[in-house]
Amino acid sequence: MTDQNQQYSESSITVLKGLEPVKERPGMYTRTDSPTHICQEVIDNATDEALAGFATEVDVVIHEDGSLSVRDNGRGIPTGIHPQEGVPVVELVFTRLHAGGKFNKKDGGSAYSFSGGLHGVGVSVTNALSKRLEVTVKRDGQISRIVFSGGDVVEPLSVIGKCPKKETGSEIRVWPDSSYFEQVDYSIPELERLLRAKAVLLPGITVRLTRPQKGQSEPLVQVWHYPDGLKSYLTALIGEAQEAVPVFSCENYISDGHESDFSVGEGAAFALTWLEEGSCASESYVNLIPTPLGGTHEAGLKQAVFNAVNNFITLHNLLPRGVKVQSDDVFGKTAFVLSARVLDPQFQGQTKDKLTNRDTLKLVAAVAGDPIELWLNQNVEYGKKIAELAIRQAQARMRSVKKIEKKKGSGVAVLPGKLTDCESEDIRENELFLVEGDSAGGSAKLARNKATQAILPLRGKVLNSFEVHQDQLFGNAEIHDISVAIGVDPHGVTDSPDLSGLRYGKIAILSDADVDGSHIQVLLLTLFYRHFPQLIANGHIYVAQPPLFRVDVNAQGKSKPARKLYALDQNELDGILERLKLEGVKETAYSISRFKGLGEMNPDQLKDTTMDPDTRRLLQVQIPETAVEETRDIFVKLMGKGEAASRRAWMEAEGDKAEVDI
Structure with a gap:
């Protein structure tokens, strides 16, 4: 003690x-x-x-x-x-x-x-x-x-x-x-x-x-030593896998910064192809730094490829009736090497595994889109081959969704009235956001992609379910609604639950970036840890990370339009302000506002920062095998009813290390 x-x-x-x-x-x-x-x-x-x-x-x-x-x-x-x-x-x-x-x-x-x-x-x-x-x-x-x-x-x-x-x-x-x-x-x-x-x-x-x-x-x-650069490297990476079309490579950098939002020299070089058989680990880099977890530059290439192939399919009238091609159908069989050049890269963490600049998505999409579209239209037979692969992939996806529908039968529980569901029934792409409060729920409904994102607003704080027996859980309306919406019954660690009714591949907790929001996050994580452990084990539970600050930067002459920059916390805000200082932006030329909660964000801001898969930050909840005991001890200490004394001792010992935001 x-x-x-x-x-x-x-x-x-x-x-x-x-x-x-x-x-x-x-x-x-x-x-x-x-x-x-x-x-x-x-x-x-x-x-x-x-x-x-x-x-x-x-x-x-x-x-x-x-x-x-x-x-x-x-x-x-x-x-x-x-x-x-x-x-x-x-x-x-x-x-x-x-x-x-x-x-x-x-x-x-x-x-x-x-x-x-x-x-x-x-x-x-x-x-x-x-x-x-x-x-x-x-x-x-x-x-x-x-x-x-x-x-x-x-x-x-x-x-x-x-x-x-x-x-x-x-x-x-x-x-x-x-x-x-x-x-x-x-x-x-x-x-x-x-x-x-x-x-x-x-x-x-x-x-x-x-x-x-x-x-x-x-x-x-x-x-x-590769005098040919990316093209010869991708060919070596593909190895035994069978290419559907020859490797296409291109580099495109901004030559006149006054005509765009980007600086001279920014842009990307890439090589890509589609595979008939086999697979290939694609690679991406920013200013020569490998980004194994991808990031916004990969999202930009994905967007450029999808738009180019989709336009080609429409132009040549290749789409069968009733088929809708999605981004993953086009990009699923792609092998690529991407090297982005960005003036001011921002990474997730010092190890730089993932790029997070939102602007880079627009940059790569802009510099890659036209060359890909031009190449497809100059090589119509390759374009048709790629279109055929994408359409085949879309048809296979739609067949698998129909199978899921039949399996559900008619004995489905009535879904909660406040759930705003999504159109798709393919759990590989469906997402459910558990949103704190009705006002934030309203913004989230407008910000979502209604095809794949569902919203369940939660009123007030969820019950601390750490010591609640499984049979008593449904006495709480919020927990009942969560269980029915996700389609899985509560279960223990040793049970083998029936997950065939699971309705969403990703279940994301979306709460305010403040102390109350953190409390709601802990209560929901307690619920999933104690009563839905298989969902955590299978990687279905996520925590969304809305920003705490917004920096509005005024336009800097004709070449630099007004910008909105978002910061997750004080550290990121300090980094943004440091960058603006280095750019020579005066303190009077920008303003900082702090979001009191999700309800304050308009739908566009919420979409851009928290819900759009290409630009949001979503943390997957995982328990490493080495930390199973430690995780249990922490939950017992924080959420156990008879643990007030040990909580107090812990606060006295560790309280000075906490960064409290009051």
Whole structure:
């Protein structure tokens, strides 16, 4: 038990300086399963030099002692003294969070127009989590070196030799600190995939990986060089799978920023084809950073492909009666490699697995749409083949829905009157939003896609059902309505419930972004955890994330129309304001409003931020196998009736860590 009189005073507040936050919570800044990701940060910096047009070679070497070095022949990190900070720039880059050459992009003051790096956090994280890190720079005819340990300088910057003036570049050698990682070995497949992708996305650059081989005196050297770029890479990715049409590739970048909402140089390069048989893991990148979870750039390509194929089908009158082609019918058999170039990318999390800029959807859809449509109409036989694949897929989907209809029979419970149902009965695409309050329910009804999205407004707070017996649950009207709407009866963890009546593939909790909303979220999650565990296990339960703030930015001359930017929380708001500051937008040229609740949002805002699959944020509720016990203990502590004492002790111990929004 915690000391009841534990003091909470001014001295209780700890301020983490320098790189201490990274060491304290490494998982916030990088993946800690292996040191691969901290080394990826160094590789990303080297390839950003190539993206900027200065480096043609990147060499990665894994050494016998477990260290990894990355060498490029770019400009070399500046070694002079920083005008404001008074320390060498190379030292700043490796020891300060949020120090880098990738800001000030809009006003031309940045060293990089396009880059994967955006926070100035990456390589200083590598330094913080390394036992030793050596930086050698060739620049201005001198070879300089600086050495760090655990993020601190152990050998100050010094000149160690001379080189020809034309010879420039940087070499960084990292010894990761194994105490921060679950395993000490690098993931070779991940490194290979990353380096191969860099070579693909930068045609003409040569990338090498050198690593020791067990039992061999000579190391293994792999070289990647793709003069043909994306086309040859996608062909290699497809491998054994059978193509329906030849690979189509194209790159299209904005050439005149005054004629569009986007900046000069933004755009995308992509290669795509349709597969007759087999499957292929498609890949996407933003400024050379791999985005395994996709994001808005993939959604933009999907939209462009669907619109182009749909227009082709309409133009050539190919659609049979009664068939409606949807986006997934067209995109289901597509294999693609997409490389988007975005001036100011925003990712979900520091590991940059998913792109979240809403504007990028419009950007990629705009630059990809016309070339695809042109290609289809120049190659009518390929276009007809693709149309045939999409129509076949649509017919198969419609047949499977009809089967589901028959199985339901006539013994269906009467659906709750306040449920606004969707038209489709295909649970693979149907979604139910459990919305807090009637006013928010009204907005959600107008914002939804009535084909696939259903709305069930909930009045007041749902019962805490943690200790309610299964038989007593339907005494609560809200829980009764939820169960009938989703078509599944309450069940226990060990039961084998009948899920054949399930009416929605996704069930999303949509509550306000405030304390009350969080409470309703917890009550609903308790209900699903305790009485519908199979829905969580099968991945059907989601939590929607509405934004807390809206920033209205006035038009900046003719070339920049007015914008609405949304922030999930205070951190994202700070990031948006920082970006506007770097763009040179004055404080008087934008206003910040805070949503008190979902009911305040008009349907367009709610659709754009929270409900449209292409631009919303939806978190899937999962319980990792390793956290089953821990999850149960937390639910017992938070929701158990006899747990008031342990809740109080927990609040006293952990209360100072909570970020409360009152």
